[in-house]
């Protein structure tokens with residue numbers, strides 16, 4: 202078996218995007234039992250600075266094409282280049298990060314290759330299927346997160362899937378595959394460049410979910426922007442980060458970039474404290490994998506208690522100030 | 533005058549799905565759910581209407597779905613669309629994004645092509661965001677996704693703002709182009725009363741008694757239905773047959789169920805919880 206992973210650079214930092222590392226390692230673990238090869242494909246102006254990292258995560262080879270005209274997202278050109286790279290390797294599996302770049306290009310490539318693509322998978326595994334031999338099983342939430350569907354592409358190759366950042370994990374112990382970079386030759390056509398970038402403004406992100414061991418999140422139950430201050434205080438007291446449910450974002454209690462869930466961030470902290478959050482499936486999709494979950498909610502039947510490890514049935518406006526007081530005292 | 537095509541979908545209101553609205557084969561029983569205009573498709577129709585106001589355009593809205601989907605076509609007419617088409621055929625049922633984009637791209641060719649094709653970023657039932665780009669690929673034209681604003685439109689170019697996740701990009705491009713629009717782009721307008729009066733009788737032919745059809749046709753009240761045969765499409769590329777992805781299994785999401793330790797909402801209990809948090813996790817700061 203042979204697998205390809207689309208390698209993506211963070212245009213702001215010039216480094217690899219985390220999802221490219223996560224998927225390289227995922228593909229490695231998927232293919233290892235079959236002694237399969239893990240190949241990265243990249244197109245852009247410059248290679249990511251930390252490209253060698255990928256070889257510590259199971260990459261066998263990187264195929265790349267460099268051209269200054271590919272500094273920014275030129276979907277049409279990317280599609281042509283990546284499609285030829287994939288055709289030249291005839292892989293069984295192709296994975297894309299479900300980023301705004303990956304979700305832009307993956308459908309173009311799958312259409313050009315006449316094959317299936319399953320978006321935003323939360324689980325991938327290989328198993329036997331009828332007379333088709335070993336194929337990729339792709340699990341994803343569907344219908345607003347209310348059901349979990351297992352999708353397969355039994356007849357076409359490659360089998361393509363995208364996965365959101367933060368869903369798969371990077372191991373602590375690293376491998377040490379030799380670095381192997383191969384330049385790809387293609388007749389580049391200037392007509393493939395369709396977009397003129399008039400301006401690019403980096404989004405300032407104040408949110409650091411990835412590097413936080415503790416996340417405190419507030420929901421609609423917090424009640425007001427002022428009350429949301431309690432959520433921030435609790436996060437700060439624990440040297441953590443604060444997040445929000447979509448309802449809290451919709452009410453304007455917190456910024457959109459702090460939303461956790463199916464349409465927000467996927468987080469996996471050591472401790473997640475959900476305050477005034479009911480625990481809708483779309484929210485759980487973004488935090489369920491946290492190591493420990495504490496729920497504070499005044500409704501004993503709130504679904505969030507179904508996945509929590511510790512809980513208080515109570516009003517957050519009364520309980521959080523007390524919790525803050527003891528956290529300081531007990532220190 | 534520019535020709536604009538808006539791709540729209542009627543979707544089940546996924547905020548209201550429960551186990552008993554699923555059929556045994558794992559597909560959703562759409563009949564049992566309230567059906568709505570996919571929210572981001574309304575944003576893309578609004579972009580089309582704004583372009584029309586600025587430089588003049590003819591707007592066609594296309595939807596593929598069961599006859600009932602004609603409801604969103606009427607809504608499109610009420611908002612200001614010029615032409616609407618229902619693409620409907622039993623042979624289209626069970627289509628994944630590849631088979632859907634194949635049919636839609638053929639419909640666009642069939643109605644004479646387009647300068648600008650607009651689609652919602654994604655539909656709330658599948659959330660895949662794939663059909664738009666795949667239509668562009670089938671037509672061999674440029675596509676730009678995640679449009680968060682229409683910035684400028686002239687006779688030979690369009691400038692848009694794209695949400696590039698880590699950056700905001702302003703992109704200028706020529707025609708033809710397919711754009712997918714996010715909910716940040718605008719507030720879709722309400723239906724116009726005069727247009728509602730003008731179109732409230734519009735429907736697809738099967739909804740009229742046979743002897744009335746001719747009259748309705750004269751009044752322009754018949755919404756055309758496009759079938760597989762009209763397009764001359766191969767069965768192998770349509771519907772379930774033309775779909776490389778298959779649904780293998782479906783299960784409703786259940787809660788995992790952990791060992792839950794409850795604490796009372798009184799100071800003594802909360803203190804215990806604070807101690808347990810500190811023991812396992814932190815140095816606490818002021």
Ligand SMILES: Cc1cc2nc3c(=O)[nH]c(=O)nc-3n(C[C@H](O)[C@H](O)[C@H](O)COP(=O)(O)OP(=O)(O)OC[C@H]3O[C@@H](n4cnc5c(N)ncnc54)[C@H](O)[C@@H]3O)c2cc1C
Nearest residue numbers: 420421422446447448462463464465477479484499500517
């Ligand atoms: C396509 C789609 C995508 C979505 N994506 C996301 C997503 O990414 N993230 C997300 O979070 N949601 C998402 N949602 C929305 C999701 O379905 C829920 O509506 C949302 O998560 C609810 O947020 P909430 O728990 O804060 O609010 P509610 O469900 O209103 O819950 C509020 C909770 O607070 C409790 N409460 C009230 N007052 C107090 C008090 N004083 N003290 C303590 N508890 C109190 C109540 O008992 C209740 O349990 C999505 C929905 C759809 C359809």
